[in-house]
Amino acid sequence: MNIEKLAKTARSLVANHRGILASDESTGTIKNRFDGIGVVSTADSRRDYRELLFRTKGVVKFVSGAILYDETIRQKAANGMSLVRVMKAKNIQPGIKVDAGAKPLAGAPGETVTEGLDGLNERVAEYAKLGATFAKWRAVIDIGRNIPSPYAIHTNAHALARYARICQEGGLVPIVEPEVLMDGGHDIVRCQEVTEQVLAAVFNELNLQGVPLEGILLKPNMVISGKKCAKQASAKEIAERTLECFRRTVPAAVPGIVFLSGGQSMQDATANLNAMNAMGPSPWKLSFSYGRALQEGPLKAWKGITKNVPAAQSSLLKRARLNSAACKGSYRPAMEKAAAKK
Numbered sequence: 001m002n003i004e005k006l007a008k009t010a011r012s013l014v015a016n017h018r019g020i021l022a023s024d025e026s027t028g029t030i031k032n033r034f035d036g037i038g039v040v041s042t043a044d045s046r047r048d049y050r051e052l053l054f055r056t057k058g059v060v061k062f063v064s065g066a067i068l069y070d071e072t073i074r075q076k077a078a079n080g081m082s083l084v085r086v087m088k089a090k091n092i093q094p095g096i097k098v099d100a101g102a103k104p105l106a107g108a109p110g111e112t113v114t115e116g117l118d119g120l121n122e123r124v125a126e127y128a129k130l131g132a133t134f135a136k137w138r139a140v141i142d143i144g145r146n147i148p149s150p151y152a153i154h155t156n157a158h159a160l161a162r163y164a165r166i167c168q169e170g171g172l173v174p175i176v177e178p179e180v181l182m183d184g185g186h187d188i189v190r191c192q193e194v195t196e197q198v199l200a201a202v203f204n205e206l207n208l209q210g211v212p213l214e215g216i217l218l219k220p221n222m223v224i225s226g227k228k229c230a231k232q233a234s235a236k237e238i239a240e241r242t243l244e245c246f247r248r249t250v251p252a253a254v255p256g257i258v259f260l261s262g263g264q265s266m267q268d269a270t271a272n273l274n275a276m277n278a279m280g281p282s283p284w285k286l287s288f289s290y291g292r293a294l295q296e297g298p299l300k301a302w303k304g305i306t307k308n309v310p311a312a313q314s315s316l317l318k319r320a321r322l323n324s325a326a327c328k329g330s331y332r333p334a335m336e337k338a339a340a341k342k
């Protein structure tokens with residue numbers, strides 16, 4: 001494996017206060033998003049929507065790459081050019097989701113393991129040929145009564161490390177995503193405890209399987225109160241606990257940590273990232289790989305109507321700009337209004 005090349009790609013994805021647009025919703029998930037704005041989900045409507053995101057003028061200043069779903073990496077833009085070429089022409093790196101989703105884990109009621117290792121070698125080779133430079137695999141850990149079990153944590157960590165090693169050997173930078181869900185009534189202390197256990201297990205497996213950490217990006221949840229918890233922690237506490245958790249578990253060789261938004265509002269996702277960068281410096285770049293927290297605005301503005309494309313693009317540009325400011329620790333809530341006027 002060419003570790004120097006992988007490390008260079010990984011660093012480039014988090015350079016210059018830029019982050020990643022997660023636009024790799026599966027066909028089922030994007031249908032749910034489209035249902036929310038009254039748009040019928042077809043191959044063409046999905047293409048039109050994603051094309052408008054990638055063609056957003058100026059977004060490359062804030063977004064280094066976008067994660068695609070299998071359908072999208074093979075799709076052509078309305079003018080017949082491949083979407084990958086559209087992205088490359090704008091210097092946005094194409095990434096690819098390679099997992100097959102979280103499936104019930106035998107022997108662990110209520111828990112899941114992410115599948116997709118079978119044939120992954122061949123798929124990675126094909127995606128690299130299609131132009132992908134990086135990949136993503138999401139493991140899901142739920143917090144509840146008596147869960148997560150050590151078995152579910154171990155099984156998911158093992159699969160994440162196998163995926164990472166296969167990607168690196170195929171020339172793709174693996175984004176390693178162990179997501180501890182924010183659903184549920186647990187408090188932030190419990191979230192920190194579980195996130196530390198999960199990250200410790202993931203880095204243990206990455207080491208056992210010989211994955212050079214310079215050639216990965218970590219995509220974790222923030223340490224945050226469960227959605228249904230009566231006591232919601234402040235941005236300051238979220239930032240302090242998240243950084244403490246990472247210092248205990250994430251080696252400094254990892255070039256970048258790109259957060260998922262996980263159901264936080266757009267503003268919270270930006271403010272929490274900002275709070276962490278304002279407390280810096282940290283050993284790793286702290287950036288974003290948001291799905292919902294970047295797309296909520298553009299989806300609502302678009303509604304499947306061509307004449308709304310400029311409004312949807314300016315909504316994406318605004319959110320990307322504010323998240324890039326959060327990578328520097330220079331975001332202020334007042335910028336929400338100022339950016340809207342631009």
Ligand code: 13P
Nearest residue numbers: 022260261262290291292
């Ligand atoms: P959210 O930011 O919406 O959590 O999505 C990020 C992602 O890619 C989840 O796998």
